[in-house]
Amino acid sequence: EVQLVESGGGLVQPGRSLRLSCRASGFIFDDYVMHWIRQVPGKGLEWVSSINSITGSIGYVDSVKGRFTISRDNAKKSLYLQMNSLRAEDMALYYCGKGTGSSSAIDSWGQGTLVIVSA
Amino acid sequence: QSALTQPRSVSGSPGQSVTISCTGTNSDVGLYNYVSWYQQHPGKAPKLMIYDVNKRPSGVPARFSGSKSANTASLTISGLQTEDEADYYCCSYAGSYTYVFGTGTKVTVL
Numbered sequence: 001e002v003q004l005v006e007s008g009g010g011l012v013q014p015g016r017s018l019r020l021s022c023r024a025s026g027f028i029f030d031d032y033v034m035h036w037i038r039q040v041p042g043k044g045l046e047w048v049s050s051i052n053s054i055t056g057s058i059g060y061v062d063s064v065k066g067r068f069t070i071s072r073d074n075a076k077k078s079l080y081l082q083m084n085s086l087r088a089e090d091m092a093l094y095y096c097g098k099g100t101g102s103s104s105a106i107d108s109w110g111q112g113t114l115v116i117v118s119a
Numbered sequence: 120q121s122a123l124t125q126p127r128s129v130s131g132s133p134g135q136s137v138t139i140s141c142t143g144t145n146s147d148v149g150l151y152n153y154v155s156w157y158q159q160h161p162g163k164a165p166k167l168m169i170y171d172v173n174k175r176p177s178g179v180p181a182r183f184s185g186s187k188s189a190n191t192a193s194l195t196i197s198g199l200q201t202e203d204e205a206d207y208y209c210c211s212y213a214g215s216y217t218y219v220f221g222t223g224t225k226v227t228v229l
Contacts, residue, residue: 105170
């Protein structure tokens with residue numbers, strides 16, 4: 001059974017940094033694209049970033065470019081999101097997602113970790 | 120990277136069919152056959168319902184189907200059931216390893 005468990009969320013002041021982690025199990029982590037998606041409570045989903053360990057390809061939504069960095073440690077089966085220069089608009093529930101093998105969809109999701117940006 | 124456009128809400132009675140549209144551009148929905156749909160119940164993580172425009176993952180009921188024409192993708196729920204009441208989001212690959220979600224649609228079963 002695929003399991004994705006996010007951690008690292010919490011309360012942080014504007015301008016500060018936070019590092020999110022996602023621990024994966026139940027599948028061959030190295031073989032799949034991994035994603036970060038966020039959702040402001042009561043609002044819609046927003047794709048944030050993805051990383052392909054096979055090709056090394058990385059993508060970001062424009063609003064986080066230059067501030068967020070996605071990375072992964074295949075040996076630890078873990079995905080990370082380093083978030084710097086946090087803004088109020090980054091406040092959201094951050095989900096970790098597993099990509100499908102041959103498609104671009106996200107077939108498994110964690111339960112999310114909440115990031116609150118407030119002074 | 121503008122969000123794909125979906126209707127805010129659709130509704131139908133049990134047994135009826137509803138269709139949710141997802142309008143993008145010729146840089147995302149219109150260019151790639153990589154449209155997926157997600158169902159989200161309140162307080163829960165999203166669940167993949169359709170991928171690659173019209174493919175259903177194992178375990179997703181056959182009453183869920185997807186299609187695409189030009190820059191608009193659609194999700195149809197045939198034979199609406201009470202448990203289908205949820206929020207639905209489309210998502211498209213947008214090139215350069217980026218993706219974009221739709222604005223979301225609330226489906227209400229009357």
